[in-house]
Amino acid sequence: MVWLPNSHSNQKDIQGMFDDYVSHNIQFGTVNIDSRWATNFNTFIFNSTNFPTIRDMLDGFRAKNKHIVLWMTSMINTDAETYEYAQEHGYLFNKTIKWWHGNGRLLNYFNQQAVNWWHSQIERLLDTVGPIHAFKADGTDPYIIEVLDPRVTWERYRTAYYNDTFQILRRLVGPEALIMSRPVDNDLDFSPRDVVFMGWVGDEDGTYDGLKTALRYMLESGRRGYVGFGSDIGGYRADPNAGPLGRTKELFLRWTAVGALSSFMENGGNGEHLPWKFDNETTDIYRSWVDLHYKLVPYLYSEGTKVALGRNGTLMRPCDDIEALFSHTYFLGPNIFVAPVLKDPAAGQTQRIWLPKSSTNQWINYFNTSITHKAHTFIHEDTSRLDRIPIYIEQNSLIPMYYIDKNYSLNAFKFVLWGKAISNEQQTTLFTRDGQQWLLKFNRLERLFTAHLIQQYDSNEKQEWIWKFCQYVNGKELCSPKWMLLFDKVSVRLDVLV
Numbered sequence: 001m002v003w004l005p006n007s008h009s010n011q012k013d014i015q016g017m018f019d020d021y022v023s024h025n026i027q028f029g030t031v032n033i034d035s036r037w038a039t040n041f042n043t044f045i046f047n048s049t050n051f052p053t054i055r056d057m058l059d060g061f062r063a064k065n066k067h068i069v070l071w072m073t074s075m076i077n078t079d080a081e082t083y084e085y086a087q088e089h090g091y092l093f094n095k096t097i098k099w100w101h102g103n104g105r106l107l108n109y110f111n112q113q114a115v116n117w118w119h120s121q122i123e124r125l126l127d128t129v130g131p132i133h134a135f136k137a138d139g140t141d142p143y144i145i146e147v148l149d150p151r152v153t154w155e156r157y158r159t160a161y162y163n164d165t166f167q168i169l170r171r172l173v174g175p176e177a178l179i180m181s182r183p184v185d186n187d188l189d190f191s192p193r194d195v196v197f198m199g200w201v202g203d204e205d206g207t208y209d210g211l212k213t214a215l216r217y218m219l220e221s222g223r224r225g226y227v228g229f230g231s232d233i234g235g236y237r238a239d240p241n242a243g244p245l246g247r248t249k250e251l252f253l254r255w256t257a258v259g260a261l262s263s264f265m266e267n268g269g270n271g272e273h274l275p276w277k278f279d280n281e282t283t284d285i286y287r288s289w290v291d292l293h294y295k296l297v298p299y300l301y302s303e304g305t306k307v308a309l310g311r312n313g314t315l316m317r318p319c320d321d322i323e324a325l326f327s328h329t330y331f332l333g334p335n336i337f338v339a340p341v342l343k344d345p346a347a348g349q350t351q352r353i354w355l356p357k358s359s360t361n362q363w364i365n366y367f368n369t370s371i372t373h374k375a376h377t378f379i380h381e382d383t384s385r386l387d388r389i390p391i392y393i394e395q396n397s398l399i400p401m402y403y404i405d406k407n408y409s410l411n412a413f414k415f416v417l418w419g420k421a422i423s424n425e426q427q428t429t430l431f432t433r434d435g436q437q438w439l440l441k442f443n444r445l446e447r448l449f450t451a452h453l454i455q456q457y458d459s460n461e462k463q464e465w466i467w468k469f470c471q472y473v474n475g476k477e478l479c480s481p482k483w484m485l486l487f488d489k490v491s492v493r494l495d496v497l498v
Contacts, residue, residue: 001069001180001198003032003268010050011057017274018061024276026287027294027404031061032069032136032180032268040080041101042072044125055129067133069180073140074161077104082121091117095147099140106144109160110152119168131173134198136180137165139190159192166195174460183226184217191226197308198264199229206235206247206271208342211255215328215340218262219318222330227308228300228315230264231255238271246271249278250344250386253285257389260289261338263300263315285387291404296336298400298413298430303333305431323354323378331356335397335418337363339390341383349384358394364419366391370475372419395419398428398442403468413467413486415440415449420473420498435459438486442469447497449480453488473498 091114185202201217238246307313435457
C-alpha cells in the first residue's frame with residue numbers, strides 16, 4: 001500500500017504518486033487516501049475542490065486492479081456540516097473533546113439510530129465513488145475516557161468502533177473488505193483480533209530507534225495473537241536531523257526490508273517516502289524488496305488464512321529464545337526466519353545471529369541456496385550490503401510463491417521445495433485469492449507433485465491459475481518444464497530432483 005500525508009490529500013498529488021509508481025515499474029496493490037479528503041472530518045463526502053473528478057480517478061485505479069483505502073475516525077467535529085444534526089438527534093456523546101484535528105464529539109455506537117445514520121453516510125459515499133477495499137480506522141477510540149461515562153470503557157468502545165467499521169464494509173462491499181487499524185501501539189491493544197488483518201503499529205520516528213519501536217510493537221502484536229500487520233516504512237514522523245528528505249536512504253531501505261518481510265507492506269507518512277526522490281540506487285533496491293514481497297504473497301496469504309481460521313497464531317512470531325534477546329529476529333510464517341539490520345551498512349560489517357531450532361535442523365540462506373546452516377547455533381552473517389538483510393528458509397519447506405517474472409497479473413505460481421529432498425513426503429496448504437483451498441503434496445519416493453482441491457469459499461473473484469514445481473537447491477533453480485493449469489488432482493512427475 002502507498003500513500004501521501006494529509007498535506008497532499010488532493011486529486012492531483014495522489015494521481016501523480018500513482019503514475020510515478022507505475023512509471024518507475026514499482027508494483028503496489030492499494031492506495032490509501034489520508035485525512036482531509038472529505039469536506040470535514042468523517043462527513044464521508046469528498047471535497048470537490050480538492051477532488052474535482054474523484055469517481056473518475058478511483059474508477060481508473062480500480063480498472064488497474066488497485067484497491068482503495070480511505071481514512072476515517074469516529075469523531076465528528078463541531079464545525080462539520082453533519083454535527084448539528086447528529087447532536088440534535090442524540091447520536092454523539094455529550095462531551096466536546098480536543099483531538100489532533102480540532103474539537104469534536106465521538107459517535108455513540110450504543111445508540112442504534114446513531115449507527116443507522118452513520119451507516120447511511122457510508123452507504124451514500126460508496127454509491128457516489130464506488131466500492132473501496134478498506135477504511136483506515138484511526139485511533140480516536142482512546143478519547144472515550146474523557147467522556148467519563150462509567151458504563152462505556154475504552155475496551156467496550158474500541159470493540160464497537162472497529163467491529164462496526166469492519167462489518168458495515170463487509171455488508172456493503174463483500175467478503176474481501178477489511179479495515180486498517182492498530183493491533184498493538186504504545187504497548188496497548190487497540191483493535192479486536194478477529195477484525196484487523198492489515199494492521200499498522202502507529203506513528204514512529206524516521207530513525208533507527210523508530211524502527212526498533214515499530215519492531216517491538218509488531219512482535220508484541222504477534223505475541224498477543226494478531227494475524228497480519230506492518231508499519232510505516234521509513235517511519236511516519238520525519239527526522240529533523242536527517243536533512244531535507246526527513247530520513248536517510250539507509251534507514252529507509254533497512255525499514256523497506258522489514259516492510260517487505262511483513263504481511264502488510266505499506267509506505268507513507270511525513271517527509272519523503274517516494275524512493276525515486278532519494279536516488280536511483282534507492283529506487284532499484286526498493287523495487288527489489290517489493291518484488292520479493294509479491295513473490296511471498298501466496299505463502300503469506302495461505303499461512304495467514306490458516307491461523308485466522310484457527311484463531312491460533314500470527315504471521316510474525318518473535319524468536320523468544322534467550323540467545324535471541326533484543327535481536328528483534330522473528331519467524332515470518334512457520335518456514336521463514338528474518339534478522340533485521342538496525343544500522344547503516346559498512347565495509348566488512350557482520351552481525352551475530354542466533355538460528356533457532358527447526359524441524360529439519362537446518363536453515364537455508366534465501367539469497368544463496370548453496371549455503372546452509374545448522375539450527376540452534378550462532379552464526380556471523382555479512383550485513384555490509386544495503387540491498388540485503390539476513391533471511392533463512394527452513395530446509396525442505398514447500399512454499400507457494402508467485403512467479404512475477406512470468407507476469408504481474410499474479411496468476412502464475414511456483415511451488416518451491418527449498419533445499420535437498422530429505423523427507424519422503426512434504427505438504428502444505430494453499431489458499432488462493434478467489435477463495436480456493438488446495439492441498440499441495442510432494443512425494444520423494446515417487447518423484448511426484450500433486451495438487452488437490454479441498455474447498456471453494458465465497459469470493460468476488462474468479463481466476464485461472466498456472467503453475468510449475470521448482471526445487472531451489474545448491475544455488476540452482478530446478479523447475480518442471482511446462483506451465484500447467486491448476487485443477488483438482490493435477491500432478492507432475494519430476495525428472496530432476498536433488
